[in-house]
Amino acid sequence: MSATVVAGTALPAQTYTITRADLIRYAGASGDFNPIHWSQRVATGVGLPGVIAHGMLTMALASRALVTWAGGDPSAVTDYSVRFARPIAVPDDDEGIVLSVGGLVRSVGEDGTAQVDITAICAGEKVLAQAKAVVRAAALSAG
Amino acid sequence: MPLDPGYVGHTFPPTAPYRVGREKIREFADAIGAPEAVYRDPAAAAAMGFPDVIAPPTFPIMVAHPTMQQLIDDPHLGLDFSRVVHGEQRFTYTRPIHAGDVLVCVCTIDDISERAGLSFLTSSTAIATEDGEPVVVGTAKLVVRGEEG
Numbered sequence: 001m002s003a004t005v006v007a008g009t010a011l012p013a014q015t016y017t018i019t020r021a022d023l024i025r026y027a028g029a030s031g032d033f034n035p036i037h038w039s040q041r042v043a044t045g046v047g048l049p050g051v052i053a054h055g056m057l058t059m060a061l062a063s064r065a066l067v068t069w070a071g072g073d074p075s076a077v078t079d080y081s082v083r084f085a086r087p088i089a090v091p092d093d094d095e096g097i098v099l100s101v102g103g104l105v106r107s108v109g110e111d112g113t114a115q116v117d118i119t120a121i122c123a124g125e126k127v128l129a130q131a132k133a134v135v136r137a138a139a140l141s142a143g
Numbered sequence: 144m145p146l147d148p149g150y151v152g153h154t155f156p157p158t159a160p161y162r163v164g165r166e167k168i169r170e171f172a173d174a175i176g177a178p179e180a181v182y183r184d185p186a187a188a189a190a191m192g193f194p195d196v197i198a199p200p201t202f203p204i205m206v207a208h209p210t211m212q213q214l215i216d217d218p219h220l221g222l223d224f225s226r227v228v229h230g231e232q233r234f235t236y237t238r239p240i241h242a243g244d245v246l247v248c249v250c251t252i253d254d255i256s257e258r259a260g261l262s263f264l265t266s267s268t269a270i271a272t273e274d275g276e277p278v279v280v281g282t283a284k285l286v287v288r289g290e291e292g
Contacts, residue, residue: 016176022174022176025173025174026174026175028174029170029171029173029174029175030171030174030204030205031205031208055229055232056201056204056229056232057175059201059232060175060177060199060200060201061175061176063175063199063200063201064175064176064177064199066200067177067179067199067200072179072181073181073191074179074181074197074199074200074239075191075193075197075236075238075239077200077236078235078236079233079234079235079236080200080201080233080234080236081231081232081233081234081282082231082232082233083230083231083284084228084229084230084231084232130231
């Protein structure tokens with residue numbers, strides 16, 4: 001069984017690969033058809049480095065890490081917030097780009113909830129800032 | 144056109160009810176690559192104490208989508224969607240959304256500010272069942288680039 005998490009416990013980093021096909025799939029599932037997420041022409045035309053991932057896809061992938069750390073129970077997450085710090089440019093190739101999501105338990109409260117700070121790194125840059133969640137501490141595992 | 148600061152505190156009418164379906168949850172879970180059975184298998188969800196399959200944590204953004212249209216369509220607010228960037232997003236959960244929920248969103252504008260040629264709009268969307276049971280609150284901060292930006 002997992003050890004109890006305490007302030008300072010690092011949660012095991014999770015990695016997710018994002019390809020152009022994933023952006024198309026997310027657009028279809030979410031209904032967000034903004035062309036900056038699928039058209040190189042439109043994306044570069046508005047000054048972006050290229051087709052970029054939906055911010056909400058990045059937030060969704062980081063939430064997968066939270067659910068993994070919570071032992072597969074999404075209901076253990078009671079609050080989740082992010083700031084979109086930098087767009088993720090997704091290359092038009094088969095490899096895509098890797099998002100790495102890490103977590104650090106900042107504190108564990110009397111009420112049994114843990115404050116978790118989340119880092120989301122892509123190509124060496126922080127793509128989310130001030131990303132944090134409140135998670136039921138008993139559900140968390142340091143892996 | 145700048146955002147009208149008189150809209151702070153403004154609440155829009157409730158959105159049309161959104162009926163949450165199992166297959167939509169499955170499609171969304173597939174799209175984000177989330178493997179958990181609790182998003183797909185009613186028996187697995189029941190074993191965890193849920194009445195039906197539940198939705199991933201960011202699924203509420205889809206349910207709240209019509210509130211964005213309310214902001215865009217408002218003739219006096221002055222939100223130019225072509226200049227909007229999603230700045231921040233927060234979800235505060237009372238419970239997970241599950242298949243079978245019929246959800247209504249009520250969006251309120253909490254704050255409007257200007258800084259360095261940018262406009263900022265913070266809105267909160269209370270998502271509840273048709274019967275008024277609170278489920279989740281989504282808070283979004285939108286950044287609107289200036290005309291010359």
